[in-house]
Amino acid sequence: MTRPFTTLISARELRDLLAGTTPTVVVDCSFDLADPDDGEFAWSAVHLAGSFYLHLDRDLSGSKTGLNGRHPLPGRAAFAATLGRLGITPATQVVALDRQGGPYASRLWWMLRWMGHEAVAVLDGGLDAWRAAGGAVDAQVPVAKPAAPYPERAPLAATTSADALLAQLGRVRLVDARAGERFRGEVEPLDKVAGHIPGALHRFFKDNLGRDGRFKPAEQLRAEYEALLGRDAAAQTVHQCGSGVTACHNLLAMEHAGLSGSRLYAGSWSEWSADPTRPIAVG
Template sequence: MNPVFTTLIAAAELRALLAAGGAPPVIVDCGFDLADTGAGERAWREAHAAGSFYLHLDRDLSGAKNGRNGRHPLPERAAFAATLGRLGITPATQVVALDRQGGPYAARLWWMLRWMGHEAAAVLDGGLDAWRAAGGAVDALAPAATAGAPYPERAPLAPTLDADALLERLGRVRLIDARAGERFRGEVEPLDPAAGHIPGALNRFFKDNLGADGRFKSAAALRAEYEALLGGDAPARTVHQCGSGVTACHNLLAMEHAGLDGSCLYPGSWSEWCSDPARPIATG
């Protein structure tokens, strides 16, 4: 019986899983660049972990934008179920997500799988660089998908909160913003129409989850850092957000890996929040 990975998987562990026989894991490359939205797919076409599929943040991991629901709204569950089915993913499949940017886009897929009720989902710690360093096979071949039925409807393992519910609960939840400090403080805003942050939010830049080697810090180190940030609050009272609901998933993953289960995502995040001038904004 192969082990089930639900947060992070090391490159050596993935190699062992691939060599173990039985149903192979489905590996998905989610590399992306907000400034050049085609860069991730081009890089995947040039070289990727052998056998890995590619899912595009805008096309596959987001839904339609209407100007008021943020830059990367969640897709309809049925549409994402069809996407998973096209890759042959079933409730029994171990899925491994990776990217080349430290994990934020892979974490988006990890979180979305949990949102669909899928437990056996993990992020490759260190991404493609770690895979290469461990001697993992790399090629430029597009794998043949064994297309299956859409992923079945299951209860979500990842809770969400919408803008209205968050507005009503401000001051009664521990809100964590994953953006870089200068964006959080409102000093710069390269992507959204207004600068600043949601009142009461605390800043935890997602890259602070990583060590100098580009891999996640130890579970013990992450637990200590997040417990200090939570200030005694339970993880279940914690809401994560960022610019558009992507890098916040990195903080969610870090907390889950640290054993701090049950926190929540505000998927619309700042890009949705600031689209309504009636919602309050803080700076500094």
């Protein structure tokens, strides 16, 4: 059996994979936080031939209460049904992509690992890399071969809660993936309160990418994260962002660099800042 792709896959590797016999499902997760319809509209106009679309709000998030963040995780049973609808089983190689440098694809990557699915990778460079490599695109809506809801399996990715994080502040390495001006509290275009969780370190998710829009080499990512966190710190690290999406980009980068074991605070700043009793920091 071919070894599964578990972090990144190149356009050339994906072309070879699709030409082979490995059951493969490609999912486009393109999205725009400022225009939630934009990603689906772009997919409907042109997409990697045969790729399905999953929407961040409808498919990769659960119900919002006003206190659990802008993109809370869906229930595992609901997400299992979504995966089954696309024909994804434990034997399926899943490839996620987007057109924004990988944050939304990384969310799907992380969520599949959260469901216990190992064979999931992000297309490095997204749709642009696919087209540059001569990959086929079209506007046809593919027909899925539905399967049963994805079976219950032990998670391969860990989470933490706001209460657990609050109890660990000062003893956990916390990494914020938002842009610097949001981290410092200079602007806040999406949430009601500006700032960051006290003690958080800053690693803008786009710093994982080179000028070509692809992820930096694994060795370089490893060196950069070890410089930020120290060596052997992955298991003590929690990642967060605004709503638990771009933090998955940092989790993917660390996993690709061989730094496994970090956790996601899925509620992130949008959940944390919704409770005025929780501490905040600026600067």
